[in-house]
Amino acid sequence: MKTIIAMFVFLGTVFASELPEEFNRLLYEKGEKVFDNKCMECHEKSMPIPLLMRNFIEENNKLLNLKAPTGNEISFRLKQQIGSRDDMEFHLHQTEEFLKDYLYNPDLSKTICLEGVIRHFEVMPSMKGKISEEEISEVNHFLYFLEGFNGVNKFYHDETKF
Numbered sequence: 001m002k003t004i005i006a007m008f009v010f011l012g013t014v015f016a017s018e019l020p021e022e023f024n025r026l027l028y029e030k031g032e033k034v035f036d037n038k039c040m041e042c043h044e045k046s047m048p049i050p051l052l053m054r055n056f057i058e059e060n061n062k063l064l065n066l067k068a069p070t071g072n073e074i075s076f077r078l079k080q081q082i083g084s085r086d087d088m089e090f091h092l093h094q095t096e097e098f099l100k101d102y103l104y105n106p107d108l109s110k111t112i113c114l115e116g117v118i119r120h121f122e123v124m125p126s127m128k129g130k131i132s133e134e135e136i137s138e139v140n141h142f143l144y145f146l147e148g149f150n151g152v153n154k155f156y157h158d159e160t161k162f
Helices: 002-016 026-038 049-058 071-081 089-103 133-146
Strands: none
Touching: 026 133, 071 089, 071 133, 089 133
């Protein structure tokens, strides 16, 4: 019995150490709830990238008729376009500051989305007075860990790891 317990403790330590120390499960879940309640009126949470590319490139957004970029598109572009990925903690801060500025003062010149995607949408309305800075921080954490490609977030495809 002691051997089995020791094995579970060891395996728990191994798997727990795979997570970045910056990841906070509770903050992620809070951010997902904020996204569900305040963002999903316009933004779908996630869709397969090949389907999105077909929708925008081949079908001129007529296949999905999206109102705004999806959460996973935003997640990927945030990590690719904002700040430096050399330090995850600082990068999270940089993406949060960008989101705060964009959500309160949206402007097409600030967009991080691809031209072939953003041309299908109007500039979003300001969220000033509709979302708090704390909620933006939570949404940022959710979006940051929602999606990843090219090694940006190796945890995306297996949520059991977090």
